[in-house]
Amino acid sequence: MQRGTNLGRLGDFNQAVIFESIRRAVDGVSRVELAGSTGLSPQTISNVVRRLLDEGLVREDRTIVSGPGKPRTVLELEANRMVAVGIHLDPGVITVVMLNLRGETLHSRRVDIPAVEVPEKTIEAMAQTVDEIISESGVPRTHVLGVGVVVPGPLDPERGVMVDPPLLDGWKDVEILEPLQRLLKLDVVIEKDTIAASIAEQWKSNDAERDNFLTMYVGAGIGAGMVLNGEVHRGISNNAGEVGHFSTGIVAQECTICLRNDCLHASLSFNLIAQNARALGLNLTVPDEGTAEERASGMNEIVTMAKSGNENAVQLIRQCMSHVGQVAGQLCNTLDIGLVIMAGPLWSEVGEWCLDEVRGIINERFSSKNVHAIEVRSSTLGHEVGAIGGACAIMDASLSPKAAALLLR
Numbered sequence: 342m343q344r345g346t347n348l349g350r351l352g353d354f355n356q357a358v359i360f361e362s363i364r365r366a367v368d369g370v371s372r373v374e375l376a377g378s379t380g381l382s383p384q385t386i387s388n389v390v391r392r393l394l395d396e397g398l399v400r401e402d403r404t405i406v407s408g409p410g411k412p413r414t415v416l417e418l419e420a421n422r423m424v425a426v427g428i429h430l431d432p433g434v435i436t437v438v439m440l441n442l443r444g445e446t447l448h449s450r451r452v453d454i455p456a457v458e459v460p461e462k463t464i465e466a467m468a469q470t471v472d473e474i475i476s477e478s479g480v481p482r483t484h485v486l487g488v489g490v491v492v493p494g495p496l497d498p499e500r501g502v503m504v505d506p507p508l509l510d511g512w513k514d515v516e517i518l519e520p521l522q523r524l525l526k527l528d529v530v531i532e533k534d535t536i537a538a539s540i541a542e543q544w545k546s547n548d549a550e551r552d553n554f555l556t557m558y559v560g561a562g563i564g565a566g567m568v569l570n571g572e573v574h575r576g577i578s579n580n581a582g583e584v585g586h587f588s589t590g591i592v593a594q595e596c597t598i599c600l601r602n603d604c605l606h607a608s609l610s611f612n613l614i615a616q617n618a619r620a621l622g623l624n625l626t627v628p629d630e631g632t633a634e635e636r637a638s639g640m641n642e643i644v645t646m647a648k649s650g651n652e653n654a655v656q657l658i659r660q661c662m663s664h665v666g667q668v669a670g671q672l673c674n675t676l677d678i679g680l681v682i683m684a685g686p687l688w689s690e691v692g693e694w695c696l697d698e699v700r701g702i703i704n705e706r707f708s709s710k711n712v713h714a715i716e717v718r719s720s721t722l723g724h725e726v727g728a729i730g731g732a733c734a735i736m737d738a739s740l741s742p743k744a745a746a747l748l749l750r
C-alpha cells in the first residue's frame with residue numbers, strides 16, 4: 342500500500358493515493374480505513390474525499406454491517422464516471438478498447454490496417470476508430486481521460502516517434518504522438534507493447550501478485566516486461582525488455598543481426614519455422630522469405646492447422662514457444678521473481694498447447710529452484726492485452742500515485 346504525506350504541496354499526490362485506495366476496494370472502504378492504510382490525517386482524508394465527491398469520482402451512500410458495532414459508511418468508486426481509451430498497433434491489425442476507472446472493458450473493436458506502408462493513413466484510421474467508439478459509447482468527450490497508444494518498439498517517447506519497428510515496413514522514424522493529439526484533441530501517451538502488457542497485467546492482478554512479476558509478450562515480436570517492487574521497469578529510454586537476441590542454448594541458424602546462431606530471433610525466424618513446417622509435412626502457401634504480411638499469414642496458417650487437430654503443427658508451435666521459455670528462465674534467474682505471465686496476441690492463440698512445457702522449462706532453468714518455484718500462467722486478457730495496457734497507462738499517468746506520475750506534475 343502506498344503511504345501518503347501530509348505536506349500541503351503534495352495535495353495532488355495524496356488525492357491520487359486516496360483515489361487509488363478507493364478504486365482498489367471492491368467492497369468499498371470507510372474513511373477510518375483510509376486513514377489507517379494511507380497514514381494520512383482525518384482532516385486530509387476529509388478534504389480530499391470532498392473533492393472526489395464533488396467531481397463525482399466516488400460516492401458515499403452505502404452503509405455495511407460487519408461484525409459488532411456501528412454500521413460503517415463506505416466510499417465507493419463511481420467506475421463509469423471517467424473512461425480511458427487504448428489503441429494497439431500490431432502488424433496487420435489495430436485494436437481499440439475503452440475502459441472504465443476499474444479497468445473493465447466497456448467497448449472494444451478490431452480493424453484491419455488500411456495500408457501498412459502509409460503510416461498517415463493508419464494513424465487517421467486509429468483516430469477515426471477512437472472517435473467512433475467514443476460517440477457510440479455516449480460518454481461525453483470531457484469524461485475521456487485520454488488515449489494510450491501502444492506500438493512495437495523501439496520508440497523515442499520524448500519525441501513520440503516510432504524509431505524502426507522491425508515488423509512494420511515503412512514505419513522508420515514515424516511521428517505518432519503529435520498527429521494523434523492533433524486529430525483527437527485528447528491527451529495521448531505512447532508505450533511499447535511489451536511494457537503496456539505489463540501495465541495491463543498489473544492493473545488486473547491481485548494484491549499478492551501485483552508487485553513483482555515478468556510478462557513474456559508473444560506477438561509479432563517477442564519481448565519481456567518486468568514489474569519490480571510495484572513499478573514497471575522501463576529503462577532510461579522506455580525501451581527495456583528487448584530479449585530477441587538472448588541465447589536459447591539451442592543451435593538454430595546464423596542470426597543476421599547479432600551473428601550468433603542460437604538467439605531467440607534466429608530460432609523464431611519465419612524462414613526456419615517454414616522449413617521445419619515443410620519437413621513435418623505441413624503445406625504453407627507463403628514463401629519462406631516473404632514480406633512481413635506473408636510471414637504473419639504463414640504463422641496464422643500453422644496456427645489454423647494446429648487448431649484443426651494437426652499434431653505436427655501443435656508440435657512445431659510448442660517447439661517455438663519452448664525457446665521463449667529458455668529466455669524467460671534466464672530472466673527469472675536475473676530478477677528472482679515468482680510469477681511469469683505469458684501474454685500477447687500470438688500466445689492467446691497457442692498458449693493452451695504450450696503452457697505446461699514452457700512452465701517446465703522456466704522452472705528447469707531457474708537456479709534457485711530449491712528455494713522457490715515459479716508460477717507460470719497465461720494472461721486472461723487475450724489479444725487485447727496491448728490495447729488494455731494503453732488505456733491503463735493513460736489512467737496511470739492521470740490518476741495513480743506512481744513515482745513517475747508524481748514527477749510529471
Ligand SMILES: [Zn+2]
Nearest residue numbers: 586596599604
Ligand atoms: Zn540474434
